[in-house]
Amino acid sequence: MLGNLHPLPKLALCLIWIGASVLVFDLRFQLVTLTLAFGLLWGLQRVALWKLLALMVPFALFGFGFLTTSVLFNAESGFALQMANEQALAAPDISPGLVLFTRALACGMVSALFALTTDPGGLVRALMVHLRLPAPVGFALMQAMHLVPDLAREMQVLRMARAMRLGRPMRRLPGPGEVMALTIPLLAFAIRRATRAALAMEARGLRPNAPRTQREILPFQTRDGLAFGMGVGVLAAVLWLV
Amino acid sequence: MSDVLACDGVAVRYPFAAADAVGPLTLRLARGDRVLLLGPSGCGKSTLLQALTGLIPAALPGARRGQLHLFGQPVESRSPADWAAQVAFLFQDADQTLAGFTLADELAFALENRALPPDDIAARVAQAMAQAGLHPDWMGRRIATLSGGQKQMVALTAVLAQGADLVVADEPTASLAPGAAKMMADLLLAPGKTVLIVDHRLGPVLDRIDRVVVLGRDGQTLAEGPPDKVFASHGADLAAQGIWTPLATRLRLALAAQGVSVPAVVQVADLVAHLPPHADLAPLLLPAACQSGTETLRLNRVDCAPPFGPVVLRNISLGLRAGEVLGILGPNGAGKSTLAACLAGLIPPRAGQRTGPPGAMAFQNADSHFAAETTRAECLAMGVPAADCAALLAGWGLDHVATQHPFSLSAGQKRRLALALLTATDRWPVLVLDEPTAGLDHAGTTRIAGHIRRLAGMGKTLAVITHDADFALSVCDRVIVLAEGRVQADGPARTVLRDTALLQRCGLAPPEAAPLLHWMDRTPC
Known part of the structure; x- marks a missing residue:
C-alpha cells in the first residue's frame, strides 16, 4: 500500500x-x-x-x-x-x-x-522529472545502485579465488585481513565498471543539458x-x- | 545514395603504442548490408567499432587516422552521443553497460535521450519486448536480478527498441544459450537491417549475413566478400591465423590433410553429401578416448545456492571419475556456475552431501585469479619453484609474457594463465572451468581444448561449463543438461547432444556436427 x-x-x-x-x-x-x-x-x-x-x-x-x-x-x-x-x-x-x-x-x-x-x-526518475535532477546524475545514481549487487558478486568470486590460493575453505563472512586484501581489487573493479557504463551511456545518447523525455511520469x-x-x-x- | 558507413584508410593507435591497434583499412556499408567482421583475438575489431561513432578519440584515449563518414557526414562532425539517433551500439560486455534500473528503463533509455514522445517510447518498448519474446511482466524487473545471459538479451532488445539505421554489435551472442542466440541473431540480422557485427560464434549468424570482412593479426583486411566465397578461397589462410571458420570449412581442410578431397562448402549438410565412406571424422569431432579411473567426487542429493541467495538447483546427484571430462550445459540462468562452485567445493551445499577432495575453479572472468604484478610472480605465489616457472609458462604458451602484468594479457592468455596456475601443483585433482572459451578465437579455443584433454589424460577430473555444443562434443566424455532447477539429462556427450527434443526444450541446440555424427553411425568403419 x-x-x-x-x-x-x-x-x-x-x-x-x-x-x-x-x-x-x-x-x-x-x-x-x-x-x-x-x-x-x-x-x-x-x-x-x-x-x-x-x-x-x-x-x-x-x-x-x-x-x-x-x-x-x-x-x-x-x-x-x-x-x-x-x-x-x-x-x-x-x-x-x-x-x-x-x-x-x-x-x-x-x-x-x-x-x-x-x-x-522510481525515486530517481521522480527527482529527474519534478526536481530537475540532471539526467547524468540520475543515471549515475542508478549505476551506483547496480554496482552494489555487482560488487557483492565480484567479492564472492574474489573470495573463492583467494580461498583456492590459500588452500582453505571460504569462511561465511570475511575477516578483517580478507577485507583489506579485497579492497583494492574491488575498487579497481568498481572503477572499470563505472568507466564502461559511462562510455555506454554516452554511446546511447545521454548528454548533459540536452532535452530528454520520460517513458512514464508517475x-x-x-x-x-x-x-x-x-x-x-x-x-x-x-x-x-x- | 551515399554509404551508411565509409572508412577510407582508417587506423587507430593507442597512446604510447608503437603500432596501430587496427588498420589502415577501407570498409563500406550500404543501406541493408549485414556485415560480419572476423579476426583473431587482439586484431583490433572492438577498437575499430569504438572508433566508428567517434568514441575513440572523443571518450577513449587514442588517435585515429584516415577518413571516416557516417551517413555521408564526417564522424567527427558530431559527438558520439549525437550519433546515437542513427547508430545503435551494443558493447561486448553488455552486462556491465546497462543504464536503467528496471528492464523498462533500460529499453527506453536511448529513446528518452532522443526526446521521443512518451507514447512512442512505450509502443517501441512493448514491440521490442514482444519481438524478443520477453514477457510483459518482466517490464518492471530489476536489472540486478538478471543473469549475465539475460542481461545480454536485454541489451540486445534495447538495441532493437532503439530502431537506429545502423547497428554496431560487438559479440552480441557470446553469453547466450544457443536457443536465445539464434533468436537474437534472427532479430538483429533480419533482412533490410544495416548491421556491422563482430562475433566469434559463426553458427547463429553465418546464414544471415551478406558479407564477411576478415582482419588479419596485423589489423588489416585479409579478405572480404560473400561468406561462401571467402571461406572457400581463404579458409586455409583464416585457419592459419587462428580465425573461426565454419565447421564445414575446418573439416574440409582437415580431411584434405588425410588425403580426402571434398568440395568447398560452408554448410555441414552440404559436406555430408560429399563425404567418401573412408573419411575418418572421429578424431576431428570427438575426444580421444581416455581411460577413466575411480570415482573421485560425488554430489549426493545436493541443493545448490549462491552465497546468501536462494536455492537454484535441487536434489542433484552425480559422480565424477578421474580422467573424465564432464560438460555442463543449460540455458541462461540455469544455475551452471552455482553447480560449478559446489562441485569445486567452494560453496557448501545447502542440503545433501559433497564427498571428494577440494577442487579448483577457473572463473569466467579470469582476472579474479590474479593478485601478483607479473605472470611469473603469479606462478611463484602459487608455490611453483622459481626454476620451474619458465618451463610451466612455456608449456602453456605464455613464456613471452612472463614479465607482463596479468591484467595486460589477452582474454585467451588470461584463461591459459589461470589454468596453468590451477594445474601447476597437485593441490587440486578436480578442476571446474566456467565457460573457458567464451570470446576466444579458434586458435585460443583449440589450445584450451588440447589442454583439457591433456589434463584428463593425466588423471584430473574436469567439469566444463559451455554454451558451445560443438566444443562440448569435442572435449567432453559425458554431458549433463541443467534446466528448471534440476538435471534434465546425464549421459555420454555423443548421445545427449543428439537429443534434439531435449535440447530444444531446454533452450539449447544440437551441435553443428550432429549430421556428421549421424553420418558416422550410418557409415560402416
Whole structure:
C-alpha cells in the first residue's frame, strides 16, 4: 500500500518526521515515532520482523554509544548530551542518553519505512522529472545502485579465488585481513565498471543539458495528498499530546 | 545514395603504442548490408567499432587516422552521443553497460535521450519486448536480478527498441544459450537491417549475413566478400591465423590433410553429401578416448545456492571419475556456475552431501585469479619453484609474457594463465572451468581444448561449463543438461547432444556436427 504512493511526498513526509524527531527531545515522542513507523512496516507492509531488527542494528549501535555514555559516565557525558538536554522541547526528567538512543532508532525506523516502501528507480526518475535532477546524475545514481549487487558478486568470486590460493575453505563472512586484501581489487573493479557504463551511456545518447523525455511520469494523485496530509496531521497531534 | 558507413584508410593507435591497434583499412556499408567482421583475438575489431561513432578519440584515449563518414557526414562532425539517433551500439560486455534500473528503463533509455514522445517510447518498448519474446511482466524487473545471459538479451532488445539505421554489435551472442542466440541473431540480422557485427560464434549468424570482412593479426583486411566465397578461397589462410571458420570449412581442410578431397562448402549438410565412406571424422569431432579411473567426487542429493541467495538447483546427484571430462550445459540462468562452485567445493551445499577432495575453479572472468604484478610472480605465489616457472609458462604458451602484468594479457592468455596456475601443483585433482572459451578465437579455443584433454589424460577430473555444443562434443566424455532447477539429462556427450527434443526444450541446440555424427553411425568403419 505504501509502495503505491508517489515517492516525493513520501520523502517529504519522512524528512519532516525525522526533522521533528531531531528537534523534539522527548522520550514519548521518540517512542511514538518508532512505534508508528514499526507498526506501518510490520503490520501494514508485512515486512519480516527479523529484517526490521537487522536493519535497526547499526542505528542501535549508534544510539547505544549515547546510552552507555549517559548511564556509565554521567559526569563526563559529552557536549552532545549537554546540548541535547538544553533543547527547547526537552523533557529533562528523562535520561538524555535514553532519549538519544530512542531518537537514533526512531530516525532509523522512519528511514527504513521510506527505503522499504519506495522503488529506488522510481525515486530517481521522480527527482529527474519534478526536481530537475540532471539526467547524468540520475543515471549515475542508478549505476551506483547496480554496482552494489555487482560488487557483492565480484567479492564472492574474489573470495573463492583467494580461498583456492590459500588452500582453505571460504569462511561465511570475511575477516578483517580478507577485507583489506579485497579492497583494492574491488575498487579497481568498481572503477572499470563505472568507466564502461559511462562510455555506454554516452554511446546511447545521454548528454548533459540536452532535452530528454520520460517513458512514464508517475503523476501525483489524490491519495498522495491525503497520505501526506494524514502524516502531517498525526505528527501535529502527537506533538500536541506530548 | 551515399554509404551508411565509409572508412577510407582508417587506423587507430593507442597512446604510447608503437603500432596501430587496427588498420589502415577501407570498409563500406550500404543501406541493408549485414556485415560480419572476423579476426583473431587482439586484431583490433572492438577498437575499430569504438572508433566508428567517434568514441575513440572523443571518450577513449587514442588517435585515429584516415577518413571516416557516417551517413555521408564526417564522424567527427558530431559527438558520439549525437550519433546515437542513427547508430545503435551494443558493447561486448553488455552486462556491465546497462543504464536503467528496471528492464523498462533500460529499453527506453536511448529513446528518452532522443526526446521521443512518451507514447512512442512505450509502443517501441512493448514491440521490442514482444519481438524478443520477453514477457510483459518482466517490464518492471530489476536489472540486478538478471543473469549475465539475460542481461545480454536485454541489451540486445534495447538495441532493437532503439530502431537506429545502423547497428554496431560487438559479440552480441557470446553469453547466450544457443536457443536465445539464434533468436537474437534472427532479430538483429533480419533482412533490410544495416548491421556491422563482430562475433566469434559463426553458427547463429553465418546464414544471415551478406558479407564477411576478415582482419588479419596485423589489423588489416585479409579478405572480404560473400561468406561462401571467402571461406572457400581463404579458409586455409583464416585457419592459419587462428580465425573461426565454419565447421564445414575446418573439416574440409582437415580431411584434405588425410588425403580426402571434398568440395568447398560452408554448410555441414552440404559436406555430408560429399563425404567418401573412408573419411575418418572421429578424431576431428570427438575426444580421444581416455581411460577413466575411480570415482573421485560425488554430489549426493545436493541443493545448490549462491552465497546468501536462494536455492537454484535441487536434489542433484552425480559422480565424477578421474580422467573424465564432464560438460555442463543449460540455458541462461540455469544455475551452471552455482553447480560449478559446489562441485569445486567452494560453496557448501545447502542440503545433501559433497564427498571428494577440494577442487579448483577457473572463473569466467579470469582476472579474479590474479593478485601478483607479473605472470611469473603469479606462478611463484602459487608455490611453483622459481626454476620451474619458465618451463610451466612455456608449456602453456605464455613464456613471452612472463614479465607482463596479468591484467595486460589477452582474454585467451588470461584463461591459459589461470589454468596453468590451477594445474601447476597437485593441490587440486578436480578442476571446474566456467565457460573457458567464451570470446576466444579458434586458435585460443583449440589450445584450451588440447589442454583439457591433456589434463584428463593425466588423471584430473574436469567439469566444463559451455554454451558451445560443438566444443562440448569435442572435449567432453559425458554431458549433463541443467534446466528448471534440476538435471534434465546425464549421459555420454555423443548421445545427449543428439537429443534434439531435449535440447530444444531446454533452450539449447544440437551441435553443428550432429549430421556428421549421424553420418558416422550410418557409415560402416
